[in-house]
Amino acid sequence: MARSAPHDRYILGVDLGGTNIVVGAMSVDGTREFGMHEIPTRAAMGADAVVERIVQLIERVAAETMAATGASRDALLGVGIGSPGPLDRERGLVIFTPNLGWRDFPLRDRVSEAVGLPATLDNDANCATLGEWWRGAAQGGRNVVGLTIGTGIGGGLILDGRLYHGASDVAGELGHATIDSTGRRCGCGNYGCLEAYASGPAIAERAREALAGGEPSSMPALVGGDLSRLTAALVYQAAREGDRLALEVVRETARLLGAGVANLLNIFNPDTVVLAGGVTQAGDALFEPMRAEVRRRAFKPAVDACRIVPGSLQGKAGVVGAIATFAQQQGLM
Ligand SMILES: [Zn+2]
Incomplete structure (x- = not known):
């Protein structure tokens, strides 16, 4: 596999579901992907514990991405998060989600502060649609x-x-x-x-x-x-x-x-x-x-x-789309 150019940049994506959390990373141009690891959400442990699990998986994927590409942490532009809604994108809040039992939870900022990267939040089904459009069957x-x-x-x-x-x-x-x-x-x-x-x-x-x-x-x-x-x-x-x-x-x-x-x-x-x-x-x-x-x-x-x-993206449409929604909201796409 070709070593990436040092100027290449990467975006991390999180697909948060009631059952599983999936995290991956992709190059900004969408041609290379890393991680795509899945762990159980364990929603019953509460919001703080779920954020901790998300952050740990992000750090693992970030490390793998840097190891695979030789990129520095500066090359990681941020994290797109897809979550069940309804949401308030402006404020980065999960307003309500029955599967996780959350109300007005500041998911975006909690993740962003923990990993020290900018983050965006969007609805999980919006992300899945955007993922299929960017890299899947709706291209x-x-x-x-x-x-x-x-x-x-x-x-x-x-x-x-x-x-x-x-x-x-x-x-x-x-x-x-x-x-x-x-x-x-x-x-x-x-x-x-x-x-x-x-x-x-x-x-x-x-x-x-x-x-x-x-x-x-x-x-x-x-x-x-x-x-x-x-x-x-x-x-x-x-x-x-x-x-x-x-x-x-x-x-x-x-x-x-x-x-x-x-x-x-x-x-x-x-x-x-x-x-x-x-x-x-x-x-x-x-x-x-x-x-x-x-x-x-x-x-x-x-x-x-x-x-x-x-x-055509099976279990990863949500992650791919979360990455794409970060790119769109940051004007990279
Ligand atoms: Zn209904």
Whole structure:
């Protein structure tokens, strides 16, 4: 591997989740990456302990980056942090996050002071979308909508090449778009949000409801008869193996997601919609009927202009995007 030029500069990125913390570093031009280490968050130990874990992992990745490149600490420009929201980017606060139990926590400054580097804070799903745009499946796009589907459904909007944050940093909460005004209750308190139908736990819940009808299915056997252990991944697995009920749940998920994505096409007219997270495991079984539903619902010029693709960065989109959001906020990109 070529030794980097001494003038090369690097940015560190943190993807803070309720379960895991991922930290990595990249050269400012995005061509080289370092670290990408993952450790458990241990949120129950409290905010101070979590900050300590983040800082330790940053120092480890910083040391590895300097060792691999021969760069000095001056070449480390700063840290981009992606965190569950809602957030106040201006003040660097995590306003509220149920998974971590934090309120008005000054995450950005706590990390920045501990490592002695400037830091920025942005929403984790915004970061994942920016990461896919910078180095992943949405490269080349100018107007990009990102959905990250896992325990919940996060979203991000890139309009005219920049992350769009809205008037108070709430923009991009695409999982809480209402698709049925009298529908299922969502974790956010509203009814009928997309997340209440198409997140991982919601998919498993709909499969359990389908099984209650008594139709034969291989799904109960996959969880030893304990349906509380059913997950979206197991529903996908059963569908791949040809289970009729599981296939119907996947098709219904595709229809619901397709309705949500069609709204986004009509509102934002993106050139790229990128879907990341566990949902991409379902592959064509999900994407083909979803694209068909989008074609049925959205305006044709919007459909014709848009590609709908699975993310390609797997577990590191959040870190790559946290690095990119630091670069954008510091005017380096
Ligand atoms: Zn909601």
